[in-house]
Amino acid sequence: MAASLNQKVDALVKSNPEAAKKLEETIAALEKTYLSGESAEGPIGRLGRGFQTFKSNVYDKDSALFDKLKTGQWPKYMIIACSDSRVDPATIFGLNPGEAFMVRNVANMVPAWEPKGGYPSVSSALEYAVKHLKVEHIIVIGHRLCGGIKALVTTEEGQGSHDFIENWLEIGKPARAATKAVSGSDEVDEQCKFCEKESVNVSLTNLLSYPWVKEKVVGKKLSIHGGFYDFVEGSFQVWDFELNVSHSQKF
Numbered sequence: 001m002a003a004s005l006n007q008k009v010d011a012l013v014k015s016n017p018e019a020a021k022k023l024e025e026t027i028a029a030l031e032k033t034y035l036s037g038e039s040a041e042g043p044i045g046r047l048g049r050g051f052q053t054f055k056s057n058v059y060d061k062d063s064a065l066f067d068k069l070k071t072g073q074w075p076k077y078m079i080i081a082c083s084d085s086r087v088d089p090a091t092i093f094g095l096n097p098g099e100a101f102m103v104r105n106v107a108n109m110v111p112a113w114e115p116k117g118g119y120p121s122v123s124s125a126l127e128y129a130v131k132h133l134k135v136e137h138i139i140v141i142g143h144r145l146c147g148g149i150k151a152l153v154t155t156e157e158g159q160g161s162h163d164f165i166e167n168w169l170e171i172g173k174p175a176r177a178a179t180k181a182v183s184g185s186d187e188v189d190e191q192c193k194f195c196e197k198e199s200v201n202v203s204l205t206n207l208l209s210y211p212w213v214k215e216k217v218v219g220k221k222l223s224i225h226g227g228f229y230d231f232v233e234g235s236f237q238v239w240d241f242e243l244n245v246s247h248s249q250k251f
């Protein structure tokens with residue numbers, strides 16, 4: 001059958017240059033669709049297909065969970081992670097809907113307590129998670145090759161050309177200072193490695209500046225942890241943070 005098809009194609013190509021050109025175009029389009037990983041469905045269609053897969057494999061198969069979630073949410077965790085497309089906590093921890101209340105922003109930063117300041121996206125999510133959802137664990141997760149941290153490490157204070165990014169990253173200023181003190185003469189990547197973790201500790205320290213966070217941590221109703229996802233070597237590290245860093249575990 002295949003040989004017969006090949007023979008037909010050969011004959012067509014030899015006898016009809018116009019048909020040969022059309023055939024080449026068709027093959028190129030088929031290769032683009034099926035061999036390059038791209039799909040004719042388009043980027044939004046890709047999301048629709050993803051949702052259909054989720055609906056049939058997860059939503060429709062766990063009515064007990066989704067019926068419960070219709071009545072509320074009781075997440076045990078609040079996770080603060082980077083917006084980076086490679087570090088989605090739901091993916092790397094295999095979290096179910098309802099398990100984690102989440103904030104993602106550039107370089108997984110938590111600003112210090114500043115009541116009534118600006119548009120407090122992180123602070124309001126934190127307040128809801130702690131006061132209303134009563135989460136038991138807050139985990140701030142940094143990651144390897146963080147573009148935000150690289151910008152923090154390599155941009156002088158007051159410099160930079162973005163409308164918002166450098167200003168936001170100033171939350172991590174103490175981490176930059178610690179990095180320059182400890183690792184300032186190293187290559188940029190080494191400095192980033194240090195700062196990616198140190199900035200998590202800055203955010204954990206900032207968490208304790210919220211009076212209702214500190215009160216719950218002191219009362220042992222809430223624990224806060226630092227985390228670090230290294231997708232270069234494929235590892236995850238987590239450490240407890242009380243009033244100092246302690247008890248590190250690597251997976």
Ligand SMILES: [Zn+2]
Nearest residue numbers: 082084146147
């Ligand atoms: Zn990042």
